[in-house]
Amino acid sequence: MWIEQRVWTAQAGWTVTGAGSDKPSLVLYFAAPGTLPAEDILADLRAAYGDAPIVGCTTGGEILGSEVIDDSVVVSALGFALASVRVASRDLADLSQSRATGAALAGDLAGEGLRALFILSDGTKVNGDALVAGCLSAVPPDVVVTGGLAGDGARFQSTAVGCDDPMRPGRVAAVGFYGESLSIGHGSFGGWDEFGPPRTITRSAANVLYELDGEPALDLYKRYLGDEAQGLPGSALLFPLSIRPAGEDAGGEVVRTIVGIDEQAKSMIFAGDVPTGHLARLMRGNFDNLVDGAGRAAEAASASVGPCLGLLVSCIGRKLLMGQRIAEEVEIVSDVLGKTASLMGFYSYGEISPHGFTGKCELHNQTMTITTISER
Structure with missing residues (x-):
């Protein structure tokens, strides 16, 4: 498994770290609203990665490595030696379609060898509980379902998701990961x-x-x-x-x-x-407890072996409360997962993960939710 990461800022344009060895299996991106136009993001990533599956969403803040960034686009391209990836998307007209959309989307990707689903959904036009319930109804219970709801800072006006096309409102996308070579970890904790x-x-x-x-x-x-x-x-x-x-x-x-x-x-x-x-x-926030919760999420997700991609989905509420201290929750995740983990993520309107205590997959708010993906 290889990972290449890049970030776009208005000051520096695109900056690349790591190096892909061949065509990527998947490209994920998280973009602050109002940075690059959605069409330009897709065009730039197509130029860099050809016809690889490209999935992304808008955010309330971006994470790359051990840093929290604003007004940027962060990207991870990953290539598997043995595992495979499929993507699918559906559009939501209103909240009442959430469960049916989740079931249809998961049904599109259900199949032999499915190990995990990573869901990205519009954050303002969806009932996250119903979406998750629909997804779970269409896949076996051993399939790990994680992800998050797209963000729009603290505005709650319009969010967008893209799946092999420019991001747009009302979209729900899913990535299916297939193969016995995969190691998938997950963790989700709060601290309020x-x-x-x-x-x-x-x-x-x-x-x-x-x-x-x-x-x-x-x-x-x-x-x-x-x-x-x-x-x-x-x-x-x-x-x-x-x-x-x-x-x-x-x-x-x-x-x-x-x-x-x-x-x-x-x-x-x-x-x-x-x-x-x-x-x-x-509930109200406690800085130390919130940072500790992020560390506990990382400990739970650290089952992956060797180099891995760590996908961090944290709530916009945590970012607003912690202010300048927000980097601390990412730093503790980096410390726990270690130098072999390449981190990337975004601040969301809701986090999707199995519950840290019950194990039941649910929509969460105000948590740090982590998915680790590696290949044995």
């Missing part, structure tokens, strides 16, 4: 602290939360946020919710980030489902 009492979700519909303990959810949330409520929905990235089924022991929680609010309905819109009857608690 819960505060306040647990509250019951008394009215919701899919990913829209209307009531907590019988009270309008937005009213209660604003009361907790105080002055921070003036910055909604952007400030909600700093105060996500943890949810879990009532009566279930701690450890199986998933974190949900608000991606929009409805002042008239006094409701909050999340990146994934918030089922009625579940318990919810507010």
Whole structure:
């Protein structure tokens, strides 16, 4: 397996590290909105890598090596000696199509030797929970499913995904990895602290939360946020919710980030489902715990042997909270995975991975999620 990486910035243009030995099996890229036009990114990568499969998305920030970068395009081209890759894409018209789209996309790639799926989805027009459920319904349980939702900084206006064509909104793409020579690792952890009492979700519909303990959810949330409520929905990235089924022991929680609010309905819109009857608690960030969570994710994903590509999908909320300290979470991942790992990633609107405690693949928010890919 070989890996070649490159980065584009307005100051330096394209800079290349590593060297591919032949035609790549796959080219992945993550691009800040407003950098290069989508058509130019694809044209440049076609010129460099011929007709190899090319898949990418917009971001809330880019990762290459042990650095967090803004306003760039980061690329990894990888070539396998024995393993193979296939890609597929589908378009979403609205949230209601999320599960069917996931099932159709995974069905397109299901087949003998499938080891893993890496999913990139539009981040604003999808119900991530339903998308993941659809994917899982179409592949055997031993297939590892990871990935993330495309980002648009902290704007939540428009995200885009490309799959052998220029990036566009409403797209979901998947990469299928095939072959016994592959070693796939994965890990996903958060590091946020819960505060306040647990509250019951008394009215919701899919990913829209209307009531907590019988009270309008937005009213209660604003009361907790105080002055921070003036910055909604952007400030909600700093105060996500943890949810879990009532009566279930701690450890199986998933974190949900608000991606929009409805002042008239006094409701909050999340990146994934918030089922009625579940318990919810507010969360806030702790710098040291967030960095530790990234390290734990790297430890879980470090099963790969020898040189590997480490794909990091971290939540935009972590980036906004940690500010100048955000590089620390990437540095600890680099330290744990070691010098044989080539790192690349992006800041997302949602992370897809098996849960760190339950092992069930789910949509996560506010986590550092890592997928490692190597060839034995």
